[in-house]
Amino acid sequence: MLSLAEFQFTLAADLLDGGMRTARLLPGDPVMVKEALRVHRNTVLSGLANALRLGHPTVAWLTGEDFFDQAAHAFSANNPPHTACLTDYGDGFAAFLESYAPASGLPYLADVARFDHAIERCANAGFTAPILLALDRETAVELDASLVTLSAEYPVEQLRDACDSRDADSLEHLDMSPQARNYAIWRGKEGAAMRPLSMPSATFLGAVLRGETADAALAATLAHADPVDALASIRNEIFTAPFVRILSQPHGE
């Protein structure tokens, strides 16, 4: 007698890899078993592709529906979700695209996927307790809890803008040469917000978000940058940003 767990494990595997093992376990009308598997497989894969599409709108726009669906199906077959809440589904989609053979001529796609995923995740983030960062004995700052940093080689910001405005013509004029680009992304008052960062600011903020102290983050930053320029960047790009709230300042300043 087939156990419930055995039935469920077999059917789940069939739906993801296109197998027909369930049909061998279930005597009956072979045409209807095949059709039932097709209906359920289509529901599962199209549901996962739609979840990925919602989380990666620029990738979907740049690649077109058929290419995106094929990539999504290939990804989902080996990376099914672990929760019923699909809003955040797609961790690993960017890395998958880097090695996805049909996308080998689109080297910017993985960067775009990372940017899309970060933007959508911040747009959906709830308001939770901010990250507290002590700067010295008298001064501390709060960082928005949704804040993340992201590095890219390609102009993901402009590609996303083109997607948002459905402006395919602007793509022709983009400088697609690889170069270091860094961003801070967080949940603003009206959806996700983004700010480009210089390398020193990105290094400092990245270290802070990994849990390092302000002193340690600064030391890591200054080890690879001109101190005057780095401190100016951090002050101008981070401590004036909307994602930061300064809690107190030393007297006399």
Next chain:
Amino acid sequence: MVRSLHRAAFNAWPISARAGIGLRIPHHARVIQERHVADWLEVHPENYMSAEPAAHDLEMIRKEHALSLHGVGLSLGSADGLCAAHLERLSHLIQRYAPGLISDHLSWSSIEGVHLPDLLPLPYTEEALQVVARNVDHAQTALKRNLLVENPSSYFQLSICSLSEAEFLGELVRRTGCGILLDINNIYVSAKNHGADPLSSLRAYLDAIPATSIDEIHLAGHTVERLEDGRDLRIDDHGSRVSQYVWQLYEATIGTIGARPTLIEWDTDIPDLRVLQAEASKAQAIMDEHWHQEQLYALAS
């Protein structure tokens, strides 16, 4: 008794025996603008668990509408039990919105940590009944609320079943005190896919399930696909108006058990809100007609 214990435990805006509509995110702005669009609304809680802007919209909408949470992710039929994190997220939404009804499906979606976004079929065996009853008990205890369980549409006819779906649901009610969400379109789709008479199928459900446990009804559209061998396969895609045959089954249901909260579901190719409201009005008219017939009968007797 689980049923009465859980019913007494909440103070939500109750959902009366009137017609409501399934609310999907594309309609949020319109519903907020119009303030009141239906007697009650139903949403999939999974759409609000990790999406604060949508969840904030729902708070505004909830102020003007009674609300039902209709889950697609509890996976009540999973052999390895319920996901504790999902249950916690659902519990949080229940506290936030105080829904009048909470429901999910007689199906499974998760096994060994993998979640598939579909309502997958169960073999109706004693083992499966024990699993579902245990999971329903777990959910009702954790949520401190009575749960409605919906009959799914089916494409497989699993030869290993020892009970009919109607018998399975009736026994589930007896063992757990849960309620039933009767989806009339699903009864029609399943009956036609398995070569059964839909009206006889409906009668079997109404015979096997206590009428007092049927606390909600769903109506939706389906599509018909012609297979290569000439047979038709009906697919429960919730992408069109309710078919005339399903309306007939609905009339028969209301005529048998009386008016119930009735929901118009529409999930694909979502139309203008007015279309949903028109479908809800048809359901309401059938319930109103039944009420008038009952009044006339009472007067005559």
